[in-house]
Amino acid sequence: MKIKNKRLLKKGFKRVGGVILFVISMFIINSIFIKNKNGLLEEMPTLDVFDDNNVANQEDWNLLLVNKWNKIPENYKPNLVEVAGGEKVDKRIYESLMALLEAAKVKNWGQMPTIASGYRTYEKQKQLYEDKIKSYRNKGYSKEKAKEEAEKWVAIPGYSEHQLGLAVDINGATYDLYLWLQDNSYKYGFIFRYKGDKTNITKTAEEVWHYRYVGVEEATEIYEKNLCLEEYLEIKNK
Ligand SMILES: [Zn+2]
Structure with missing residues (x-):
């Protein structure tokens, strides 16, 4: 038994x-x-992280230049994470962005500023671009002039930093917030990307809401020397 x-x-x-x-x-x-x-x-989208051909994984991903003359690389696949409000950003900048927004509360009536626009797909950028041209056309601008004006504010699809997932448009309750951001964002790795005194280089109108992540060390140098990203990269790559 x-x-x-x-x-x-x-x-x-x-x-x-x-x-x-x-x-x-x-x-x-x-x-x-x-x-x-x-x-x-x-x-799962996170599998892109292990793709060696993914440009988003290159060593100096934080300094990737996308502007009117530099298109986003073909094989760029950011690994995204959602922020409050539904917009998405690159996972690698999430913590820095949250720390920045948290610190910014003091200038935003104690409220965390929101992200009005983060990562954009090519299609999303195309829609924004076409809508902007249309709004100028409706104001009576010629086709050519409407395009010219629109491009001061909205990048041509394929040429927007928003397609990197490393740029955000910050929505604030007070103008004080934007002044605070200009003097403090670098501590969190973000730069005031389109400053009014650099439009001759960037060919983009001053956008007080648009911030780009580059890393604390880089942002500090850019802030202290009063450079725009184009100038910083030119000096660095000499
Ligand atoms: Zn923007």
Whole structure:
């Protein structure tokens, strides 16, 4: 009787072990793939991090220059994270951005400023660009003039920093907030990207709301020497 009981016990353990193994493997499969709304299997976006050809993974990703003359690289796939309000930014700048917004509360009636615009897809940028041209056309501008005016404010699709996921438009309750940002954002790695005294270089109108992440060390130098990103990179790459 005793021997029989032992055998039954062993069988039982084997069965339980098998069930546990099955549950663990299902869990692993589930964490690699997530199901979208249509029930189709989709790769998790975080897998892009391991793609060596992804330009977003290059060493100096924080200094990637996208402007009127430098298009976003073909194979640029940022790893995004959502911020309050629904906009997305590159995961690597999330903590710095939250620290900046938290510190900015003092100049925003104690409220955390919001992100009006973060990462943009090519399609989103195209829509904004076309809408801006249309608004100038509606004001009576010629086709050419409307395009020229629009491009001072909205970048041509493919040429917007927002497509990097490293730039944000900050929405504040007071103008004081913007003045504070100009003198403090560098401590968190962000630069006032389109300053009024640099429009001759950037060819972009002053945008007090637009901030670009470059890293604390870089932002500090840019702030202290009063440079724009184009000037900083020119000096650095000499
Ligand atoms: Zn912007």
